[in-house]
Structures are given as C-alpha cells and as structure tokens.
Amino acid sequence: MSIRERFDLELNETQEQLIEMSDYAIAALNRSMDALMNHDIDTALEIIEDDAALNRMEEEINQHVILMIAKQSPVATDLRRLVVTLKVAADLERVGDYAVNIAKETIRIGKQEHLPPITLLQEMHEMASKMLHQVIEAFIAEDIIKAKEIAEIDDQVDDLYGQAIRQLMRSGAEDPERMNQVTQLAFICRYLERSADYATNIAEQLFYLVRGKRYDLNS
Numbered sequence: 001m002s003i004r005e006r007f008d009l010e011l012n013e014t015q016e017q018l019i020e021m022s023d024y025a026i027a028a029l030n031r032s033m034d035a036l037m038n039h040d041i042d043t044a045l046e047i048i049e050d051d052a053a054l055n056r057m058e059e060e061i062n063q064h065v066i067l068m069i070a071k072q073s074p075v076a077t078d079l080r081r082l083v084v085t086l087k088v089a090a091d092l093e094r095v096g097d098y099a100v101n102i103a104k105e106t107i108r109i110g111k112q113e114h115l116p117p118i119t120l121l122q123e124m125h126e127m128a129s130k131m132l133h134q135v136i137e138a139f140i141a142e143d144i145i146k147a148k149e150i151a152e153i154d155d156q157v158d159d160l161y162g163q164a165i166r167q168l169m170r171s172g173a174e175d176p177e178r179m180n181q182v183t184q185l186a187f188i189c190r191y192l193e194r195s196a197d198y199a200t201n202i203a204e205q206l207f208y209l210v211r212g213k214r215y216d217l218n219s
Contacts, residue, residue: 007072014064014085015140018092021057022136023159025092028054028099029195033125036106036188037118046102054096061089084209088139091198091205093133098191105184112181115171120164121185124192127157131199139206147203151217157196164189 028047068074074082092124126176131153138146165186172182200217207215 006056007068007074007078010064010068010072011078011081014061014068014082015145017064018085018089019060019136019140021061021089021092022132023098024054024057025095026132026136029125029132030100030129032102032106035103037111037114037122039106039109041107041109041110044106047103048100051096052102058089058093059140062086073078080212084205086206088154088202091201094200095195095198097131098195101191102188105188108184109181112178115178115181115185117164117167117169117185120160120167121188121192124157124160124164124189124196127153127160128192128196128199131157131196135199135202135206138195139202142206142210144207144210147206151200152202154196154200154218157193159208161193163191193202 027182028050031043032047034040035047065086069079071081072078131150134146134153135150138144138150168182168186172179197218204215204217207213207217
C-alpha cells in the first residue's frame with residue numbers, strides 16, 4: 001500500500017468517526033428534548049452520564065488527526081480537510097454539551113406543568129435537529145448548496161427564539177410564582193438556538209473545505 005493510499009484510508013476512518021460522533025450528538029439533543037417534554041428525569045440523568053462517551057469520541061478524532069499530520073506531512077488541501085475535521089468535531093461536542101444542559105434544566109423543572117411557550121421550544125428543536133442532520137449529509141457529500149440552505153433555516157430558528165423569549169417573559173409577568181420555570185425554559189431556548197448556530201458553523205467549515213475561503217453564512 002502506497003503512502004497516499006494509507007493516508008486516504010486513515011482519512012476515511014476519521015470521517016467515519018466524525019459521522020458516528022454526529023449521530024451521537026444529535027441523538028443526545030433529541031433525547032434531551034424528549035426527556036423535557038415527558039418530564040423524564042431518569043433519561044435526563046442518563047444523558048448527563050453519557051456525555052463522557054461523546055467527549056472520548058472528540059479526543060479520539062483529535063489524536064487521530066494529530067498523528068496523521070505528524071506522520072504524513074499532508075499537502076495544503078489535505079491539511080485543510082484535517083483542520084476542518086477538528087473544528088467540526090469540536091462543534092459537535094458543544095451540541096452534546098447543550099443536550100446535557102437541557103437535561104439539567106429538565107431535572108430542575110421536574111414534574112411541573114409546562115408553560116405554553118414550550119410549543120415554540122419544540123419547533124426550535126425540530127429545526128435545529130433538521131439542520132444538524134442536513135449539514136452532516138452536506139458535509140459527507142461536500143454539497144455546498146445544501147450547506148447554504150442551513151443558514152436560511154437558522155434565520156427561522158432565530159425568529160422563534162425571539163418569539164419564545166417574549167412569550168416566556170409575559171408568562172412570568174402573569175404568574176410570578178413560575179419565574180423559576182421561565183428562567184429554565186429561557187436557558188433551554190438559548191441552548192437550542194446555539195445548537196442551530198453550530199450547524200451553521202459546520203456549514204461554513206464545509207465552504208472553507210471546498211472553496212478554501214471563509215464565508216459568514218449568518219450575515
């Protein structure tokens with residue numbers, strides 16, 4: 001096996017690791033919202049415990065990429081791909097962290113009946129999850145057209161975020177005794193909005209990979 005063939009094989013292995021990590025991170029985000037909606041404290045606790053596995057995945061990708069750079073001395077295009085891989089792995093790890101944060105807020109809310117704005121949080125989650133799925137598919141296919149669509153969905157998530165925060169503030173004013181839940185749901189709004197932002201970040205990394213230039217898809 002030639003040096004180039006060995007490098008391509010290791011590169012494919014790294015991409016498979018990244019796909020596995022993305023599946024795990026998106027599943028964690030979905031599970032955290034299911035736990036919230038179902039007042040499922042046990043699942044919320046599991047999500048917190050399982051986060052260590054996602055952290056290990058990121059560390060394995062980091063070590064793999066660093067060894068490839070050290071051993072193979074990749075040319076510019078290959079080096080760009082490896083750097084992008086590191087950045088995408090870091091973004092996915094952050095999505096996993098937000099899933100953990102949602103799980104923690106779920107535990108704090110406990111069995112309290114949810115305030116009406118919870119429906120907007122569900123919409124935000126559905127969009128963020130869709131964005132993450134689509135951007136990983138785009139990344140695998142190196143499809144920058146699909147990646148551009150991610151930023152357009154992100155604008156909708158931002159709009160929902162504003163609506164949800166305004167509704168939560170009204171709910172708190174009308175029922176001050178439930179301000180704790182207002183605060184916790186507001187945090188969850190932020191975690192979902194940031195998860196969508198990380199999908200856009202990955203789309204921007206894809207543009208950099210394909211075109212070799214940085215693009216701000218949120219502008």
